[in-house]
Amino acid sequence: MTTRTLLRAALLAGAALIGAFGTDVRAAGSMIVTYQSDVATLDPAVGYDWQNWSMIKSLFDGLIDYAPGTTEIVPDLAESYEISADGLTYTFKLRQGVTFHNGREMTAEDVKYSLERTINPATQSPGASYYDTIKGYEDVASGASTTLAGVTVVDPHTLTIELNRPDAPFLHKLALNFAFVVAKEAVEEHGADFGKNPVGTGAFKLAEWTLGQRVVFARNADYYIADRPKLDEVVFEIGQDPSVALLRLERGEVDLLGDGIPPARFVDVMGNADLAKQVVQGGQLHTGYVTLNTRVAPLDNVAVRQALNHAINKDRIVQIINGRAVPANQALPPAMPAYNTAETGYAYDPEKAKALLAEAGLADGFSTELYAMNTDPNPRIAQAIQQDLAAIGVTVEIKALDPSVVIEAGGTEGAAPMIWSGGMAWIADFPDPSNFYWAILGCGAAAPGGWNWSWYCNQDVDALAGQADAMTDPAQAQARLDAWTRVFSKVLADAPWIPIFNEERFTMHSTRIAGDSDAIFVDPVHIPVHYDVVFATDAQ
Amino acid sequence: MIRFLARRLAQAVVILLGVTVVTFALAFLIPADPARMIAGRAATVETVASIRHQLGLDQPIPVQYARYLGRLAQGDLGRSYAQKTEVVELIGSRLPATLLLLAGAIFCELAIGLPAGIFAATRRGRFADRAVMTLSFVGVSAPQFVVGLLLLYVFAYLLGLFPLSGYGGLEHLVLPALTLGLAGGGFYSRMTRASMVGVLGQDYIRTARAKGVAETGVVLRHGLRNAILPIVAMIGIDIGLFMSGAVVVESVFGWPGIGQLAWQAIQRVDIPIMMGVTLTAATAIVLGNVIADLATALIDPRIRLN
Numbered sequence: 001m002t003t004r005t006l007l008r009a010a011l012l013a014g015a016a017l018i019g020a021f022g023t024d025v026r027a028a029g030s031m032i033v034t035y036q037s038d039v040a041t042l043d044p045a046v047g048y049d050w051q052n053w054s055m056i057k058s059l060f061d062g063l064i065d066y067a068p069g070t071t072e073i074v075p076d077l078a079e080s081y082e083i084s085a086d087g088l089t090y091t092f093k094l095r096q097g098v099t100f101h102n103g104r105e106m107t108a109e110d111v112k113y114s115l116e117r118t119i120n121p122a123t124q125s126p127g128a129s130y131y132d133t134i135k136g137y138e139d140v141a142s143g144a145s146t147t148l149a150g151v152t153v154v155d156p157h158t159l160t161i162e163l164n165r166p167d168a169p170f171l172h173k174l175a176l177n178f179a180f181v182v183a184k185e186a187v188e189e190h191g192a193d194f195g196k197n198p199v200g201t202g203a204f205k206l207a208e209w210t211l212g213q214r215v216v217f218a219r220n221a222d223y224y225i226a227d228r229p230k231l232d233e234v235v236f237e238i239g240q241d242p243s244v245a246l247l248r249l250e251r252g253e254v255d256l257l258g259d260g261i262p263p264a265r266f267v268d269v270m271g272n273a274d275l276a277k278q279v280v281q282g283g284q285l286h287t288g289y290v291t292l293n294t295r296v297a298p299l300d301n302v303a304v305r306q307a308l309n310h311a312i313n314k315d316r317i318v319q320i321i322n323g324r325a326v327p328a329n330q331a332l333p334p335a336m337p338a339y340n341t342a343e344t345g346y347a348y349d350p351e352k353a354k355a356l357l358a359e360a361g362l363a364d365g366f367s368t369e370l371y372a373m374n375t376d377p378n379p380r381i382a383q384a385i386q387q388d389l390a391a392i393g394v395t396v397e398i399k400a401l402d403p404s405v406v407i408e409a410g411g412t413e414g415a416a417p418m419i420w421s422g423g424m425a426w427i428a429d430f431p432d433p434s435n436f437y438w439a440i441l442g443c444g445a446a447a448p449g450g451w452n453w454s455w456y457c458n459q460d461v462d463a464l465a466g467q468a469d470a471m472t473d474p475a476q477a478q479a480r481l482d483a484w485t486r487v488f489s490k491v492l493a494d495a496p497w498i499p500i501f502n503e504e505r506f507t508m509h510s511t512r513i514a515g516d517s518d519a520i521f522v523d524p525v526h527i528p529v530h531y532d533v534v535f536a537t538d539a540q
Numbered sequence: 541m542i543r544f545l546a547r548r549l550a551q552a553v554v555i556l557l558g559v560t561v562v563t564f565a566l567a568f569l570i571p572a573d574p575a576r577m578i579a580g581r582a583a584t585v586e587t588v589a590s591i592r593h594q595l596g597l598d599q600p601i602p603v604q605y606a607r608y609l610g611r612l613a614q615g616d617l618g619r620s621y622a623q624k625t626e627v628v629e630l631i632g633s634r635l636p637a638t639l640l641l642l643a644g645a646i647f648c649e650l651a652i653g654l655p656a657g658i659f660a661a662t663r664r665g666r667f668a669d670r671a672v673m674t675l676s677f678v679g680v681s682a683p684q685f686v687v688g689l690l691l692l693y694v695f696a697y698l699l700g701l702f703p704l705s706g707y708g709g710l711e712h713l714v715l716p717a718l719t720l721g722l723a724g725g726g727f728y729s730r731m732t733r734a735s736m737v738g739v740l741g742q743d744y745i746r747t748a749r750a751k752g753v754a755e756t757g758v759v760l761r762h763g764l765r766n767a768i769l770p771i772v773a774m775i776g777i778d779i780g781l782f783m784s785g786a787v788v789v790e791s792v793f794g795w796p797g798i799g800q801l802a803w804q805a806i807q808r809v810d811i812p813i814m815m816g817v818t819l820t821a822a823t824a825i826v827l828g829n830v831i832a833d834l835a836t837a838l839i840d841p842r843i844r845l846n
Contacts (some may be wrong), residue, residue, distance in 0.1 A: 036791075037804050041624045048580050121590040126580025128587055141586070195624050211625075211633040212796035213707060237706075239794040243689070244705045247697050253704065404572030404809045411576070425581070439581065449573075449588055451581050 011053050027219075029536025030233040031513045033528075034245035035258040038238055039215050041195030042206065044180035045118040045125040052175060055236070056525040058217060058229070060180035060200030063092055063111065064171050068530045069519030071337070071431035073171055077106065077181060077201065087166035087472025094157040096268065100183040101205040108159040114181045116140060119148065125180030127429075132397045166470040168480055172430040175525075203229040203532040209540040213238055217531070230535035233514045246508070250275070255510040258528055263377065266322050269508070282522025283335035284505045285428035287328055287436070289496040290370070290385060290422050291410070291453040296417045298366055305495035307356035309346035311392045317384050318501050321377050328499035331436060331488050335502075335524065338433040338484035345492065345499065353392045365393025371409055371416045373423040374400040381500075382420050410453035419453050420500075426451075431524050433484040437465050441491055456496035461487055548833055552826040558823040560612070560815075562613065564605050577809050578621050589803065595621075607816075609819045617810035617819070620805075627816040635820070637707055638797030641790070642782050646775060648721025651680075654764075654771075655729020660738035662759060672729060679726025684785055686756055688792040695838075705794035706833045716793040718784050724778055728771065734754040735767035742766075766772070769840055776832020782823030 041047050044060045058311070065076035075081060078092040098106045119140040120123045131137055135150025148510040150162040161377035163170065166285050186199035197205055203225070207218035219229055237254065242262040248254045258478065261269050261279070269275045290312075293304045298306055314327035329345025332338060357363060372382040379400045386396040396418070401409075403424050409416040428435040439445050443462045446450035491497075507521040514537050515521065520530040574581075575592035592598050596607060611618065617627035653676075660672040692715060695703045706712050739745065740763050749755075750761045786799030794800075796819050805813035 037807075038801075040622050043624070046624060121587065122594070124591050125592065126576060126578070126583055129584045131730065132584075192619065192624060211630060211635075237794075239790075239796050239800055240705055241792055241794060244692065244792070244794060248692075248704050251697070251704070266810060402570075402572065402809075404577055405568070407576070408572055443702050447585060449576055497647070 009159045019217070021315050021375070023156060023536045025227070025230055025516070026540050027124045027227065027230045027233055027535070029032035029539030030231055030235060031534060031536060032237055032253070033256045034097055034234045034237050034242075034248070034254050036238075036240055036242060038212055039209075039236065042198040042305075043195035044128070044177040044182065044198075044200070044465055045123050047177060048126045050527050054523075054529070054531065055215075055217075056177045056198075057202070057526060058204045058234070058531040059198050059202040059206060060177070060182065061098075061202055062175055062177075063094075066175060066431075068515075068526075068533045069517060069523050071335075071524050073175065076175075077111070081171075083472060085473075087168075087470070088163045090161045090163075090170065091154075092159045094159065095224060096157060098201050099189075099222055100186075100201055101199050101220060102183060102186065103335045104183065104185070106181060106183075108153040109156070110181050110184060111159050112148065113184050114148060115151060115179060117182065117187065118178045120146060125178055127147065127176060128177060130173045130178060130429075133163045133165055133170065135162045135164055152309075157347040159188055161526050166472045168472050169430065169432040169434045170472075172432045172435075178429060180364070189457070204234065207233065223530075229532045231531075234531055234534075243293065247453040248490070249278075249510060252510060252512075256528060257508045260528070261506055261508050263324075266324065266506075273539065275508075276404070278508055278511065280505075280507045280509070280518045280521035282502040282507075282519070283333065283503050284503060284522070284527075285336055285431060285524060286503045287331060287333050287421075287426060288325070288381075289328070289331070289426075289498060291416075291419045291421065292498065293414070293417050293453070293455055293498055294457075294496055295455045296368075298360065298362060299368070299417055301360050302495060303356050303360040304362065306346065306390065307353045307360070307497050309355035309495050310349045310356065311394070312388050312498055312500065313348050314500055315348075315379055320380055320384055321501075324506065325501035325503045328502050330496060331499055332433060332490055333428075333502040336428065336431065336433055336436065338481040338488065340485050340489065342358045343489070343492070344346050346495075350388075350391050357392060357394075363393075365395065367395040367397070368417045369397045369399055370418040370420060371399045371406045372399065372420040373403045373406055373470050375423060378420060378422040380420055385420065387399040407451075411447075411449040413448065413455060413514075416453065419540065421453075427452075433481070433488070434465070434469055437484075437487065437491075441496065451476055456491075456494065458490065458494055461490045463495070464490070513537060541714045541782055544837060545830075546836065548830045552830055554821070555826055556822055559819060560609065561605070563815050564601075564817045565607060567599055570627070570809065570811075572809050574621055574809055587705075607635060612819075617816040619623075620810050620813050622805075622808040623813075627812045630813065631799060631816050632819055634796055634798045634801050637795060638783075638786055638790070638799060639714065641716055641786060641795060641797055642779060644717025645720035645724065645782055645785075646778060648717050649724030649728055649747045649778070650775075652721065652725030654732055656725070656729035657732025658736060658759060658764065660733045661740060662765075664733075664737055673733070676726035676729040679722045682723070684723065685720055685789045687722055688716070688789055691715050691719055692792065707794070707796050712795075716789050716795050719792070720782055720789050723785070724781075727842055728774070731771060731774065732767065735770055736763055738766045739763050769836060772839065773832045776828040776830075776835070779828030780821070783821040783824055 007045035035051055040049060040052055042052060042056055042059060044056045061077050063076060063078040065074055066072060067074050077095055079095045080093045082091045094108055100106055117123050117135060119128045119131055120452050121143050134148055139145040140148055152160045154160060185197040187194045190197040203220055203223045205220045208216035217234040219232050222282045242259040245257050246262060246265055249257060277336045292299045294300055318325050318327055330340060330343045370382055372378045386398055389396050407424060410419050425441050440451050441456055443457035446455045446457045467485045468480050471480040505522050509521060513534050515533055520533050523530045575588050576598055579588045579591055596604055601822055656672050660669045663669045698706045702711050702715050745758060745762055748758050786797055787803050790797045790799035791803050798820060801813060802817040
């Protein structure tokens, strides 16, 4: 099923690339998107949730972007770029004549200012540390300076960025919202309220924001990509309960469910041919896993961790969530480059698990704790894990708690023996395997407040990962991915996690809206949809 | 009367100060670190420390509390951690919606509860009485999110009589106000009945009947007027009860009030909003009680003289 889905996504993405995003679509009409929660902020340096992430992408642009529906890097505000042979200097040629929503032309100074602003601690950006390879990062991050020594404005349309060390995923990092270009004068005018008064260069501009009720995006008529956006406006209706939003979609009142199909109605929707055809399914860069704390006995023994890996019936857990995921056998999700298709992982085999435990001197089992987030379906998944482990003699006490409490325990050494990651981790910020390693499996993240909840640290694996990220020559791209595949094979052998499943995405939209391909509804970086390339079928 | 009012208001201020102490302490008992929640998962330990410093979270709790009170005295509730907006602005933009919902709910519960209670009291022990009391029991016990979704499904989705959610005209108000008001209506019908049954057994009712006053006059003028005292007191208390009910009802109906705001803030550990909403709700409860006291005092001179 995974392969088929992927294959279909690849085909659709391919079709999208072969010029299907043409000019034959009439750009007019509007769409209504529903959300339950308020929009937190539309400041690209600050916004970091699944709701505002893709909204910000439509208001702002960065030097680099992805082709719609794919993970393929394309130049955006940069017209072209060059990477020096040592991988340390990036030179960007900017597009001419790009203007902010206030009419002023965007220049290299704005790019530099925006990066400095994100790293400046006063901005409180959650993404600042992604740019720690830029020369001068430490000075800005510590507050000693406000200008980045490594970023040079050569002329209004040329910019160079120097790095301290080669950083192969650097272009991906520039495609993150945190590097998007903001208008300095608007930031200075609105101060802390810039997130409510965003001014960027994006396909849409903010037209209305009624707190707690609605946010309206209107077409940016001066957008530099001629045939985008394809709608006159996007209306976000806020405060909508997901089940009510679904009823409204069925009645044709709204076009897209921002919060997805409510779990209680999922089987019902997928079993109804009329409703199911409005659902687009695709993979996402997500793995749900159980962390096994390598600093808590007896989980510090690799044989015990492998035993627990053999004990879990992942198919049954996937059934618990109505098949909204595929069982995982490794850390990386199938949609991620460097995913190892030949890997089979630890098969479900309770007898082998018991034998491994006996070899480790724990024939009678042991007792431990499993932390999990307290909202459905996570406690039920934790119970399934508890039952599977009970079958091999391991007694598990479930601690179902508020996510903030679980995250705190995960980042405290020795506090949480096992954590079910559901609802909290991990979805990649950008489509590169490095984003599935350093923050959750690397030695540097095995620190207080870190997200390496296994407290796993294998220096050899860290070194190998470092070598992979030093391969910046585009000609080495495949060799680099192979190196990452090897990194994750070693991680699997050390078994700091039990990979459980990879969630699938199910985007439900009305027949009033469409894209040149369904891939834009399961775009890897735009969730729930790539707003810039949706068009209205009733406006054609 | 002025002295009575002054005393009640002074008490209200003390109570609200107590509320700030308790909510502030509770916010710090949550084992989650707000700085870490703001910093996000990509942040380094240094970033988290810098955010903690900027928010003043690295200061001793009494110092933080003193600063909070100082800002509160100037009407500043702080800035939301997650939404990066002034809490005063967030609450201010949502308070009218909640007040409108409250007014609608109080109207519904009285419109349901008073007639039902009077009706049952005048038919005490008969089938009609038992039927009304059973229905009121259902109304009181049914969880609001179930009632809300049920009303929504039947009257908005199946019958299409009302919009499925939203805010604006009277048609948007009916279902959420009814959801909130049904439980109160059930409660009021029981209370009105009990109170009326007590009053209708009094000597002066017998006198009125003996004088030949029409039964409607006996019930409404002589009966209800004397039975209504505890009900007026309850309306004040209801304002407080509805503040908690609003959290559920506003979420179900997409009603842009402060209950919805509170619900989101709790999920994001957004302490400034949680504190602001708690304080607003506490103020409403305290004011509701003061108003109830005043109203009963106006109706019944015995209360204000004591």
